[in-house]
Amino acid sequence: GKPEGSPEMLKWKERGTTKNLQEVILGRCYNYVMARHSELGDMDCLKIWESLKQAFIYKNPCNITSEDYQPLMELASHPIPCNKSLFWSKTNDLAHRYTKSNQNFFTLEDTLLGYMADGVSWCGDPSAPGINYESCPKRSECESNPVSVFWKLASKMFAETACGVVQVMLNGSIEAGAFKSSSIFGSIEIFNLNPDKVSAVHIWLMHDIGGPQSESCSGYSIRRLKSILEERNFQTTCEDNYRPVQLLQCVHNPDHTDCRVCT
Ligand code: N1C
Numbered sequence: 001g002k003p004e005g006s007p008e009m010l011k012w013k014e015r016g017t018t019k020n021l022q023e024v025i026l027g028r029c030y031n032y033v034m035a036r037h038s039e040l041g042d043m044d045c046l047k048i049w050e051s052l053k054q055a056f057i058y059k060n061p062c063n064i065t066s067e068d069y070q071p072l073m074e075l076a077s078h079p080i081p082c083n084k085s086l087f088w089s090k091t092n093d094l095a096h097r098y099t100k101s102n103q104n105f106f107t108l109e110d111t112l113l114g115y116m117a118d119g120v121s122w123c124g125d126p127s128a129p130g131i132n133y134e135s136c137p138k139r140s141e142c143e144s145n146p147v148s149v150f151w152k153l154a155s156k157m158f159a160e161t162a163c164g165v166v167q168v169m170l171n172g173s174i175e176a177g178a179f180k181s182s183s184i185f186g187s188i189e190i191f192n193l194n195p196d197k198v199s200a201v202h203i204w205l206m207h208d209i210g211g212p213q214s215e216s217c218s219g220y221s222i223r224r225l226k227s228i229l230e231e232r233n234f235q236t237t238c239e240d241n242y243r244p245v246q247l248l249q250c251v252h253n254p255d256h257t258d259c260r261v262c263t
Helices: 021-036 045-056 066-076 092-101 112-117 146-160 184-192 220-231 243-250
Strands: 086-089 164-171 198-206 235-240
Touching (some): 021 045, 045 066, 045 146, 092 164, 092 243, 198 243
Parallel strands (some): 086 164, 164 198, 198 235
16 A cells, blocks of 8 residues: 555645644643743643644534634634734734744734644544544645634634734735725725724835835725725825834844945
């Protein structure tokens, strides 16, 4: 027969479930709750793991729904202080470096749900042992896979619970435009902000140091984003290369003209 794990045996195109998923999720949960956020001391990490497992184990990984995650979402969600939510699109690394250096802001990965799931993969299989460690479906193979459904739902809840002034960090070095309406930010988060709770959206448009400035705050996709938000009654501002974030980029490019104090 074929050697185990050889490529032609793979059912799906995405990497399989993370090895030791239970230990990874439990370890992250305890670390988040006990070491970082003692105010969440009543979270039950074992129950949280069980509800994540029940959402996908032994199920067809193309048929996952929001309902499958309802128990997990109820157990693991917690509020975020007003004015502290940071959304991002195509700035994954920079946005998370920023929240690590500035404890004043929270991305979804700085909440318990996002912290547990960040960079982890999981999917089920109807036959024993109910978890597929070899491969998982890519979004292009099926939209309703466990990981995609999870991030969409977690992003929706993260947006719903935001209040006050919220921030979004976008990438002005992307040729196709900084704001993409098919992104999770553009298709889910902006439409789940509550106009009764959120007053304003501050856009931080960052471009790569030394990279192209494909778009500025007056660019086409930003104007489109602002009009969508203003139509929903949010005030908007946009700042090119918000300095506190640019200084983080400068850690890797200290000699660049954009990074010098006197210009
Ligand atoms: O599609 P995106 O960006 O606009 O999604 C980012 C947006 C953020 O504001 C987050 O709150 O949506 C939330 N989010 C995550 O926090 C997240 N962590 C990891 C959305 N997706 C997330 N991922 C994975 O990255 C997930 O697999 C998703 O498909 C990508 C989206 O990245 P993007 O296109 O840069």
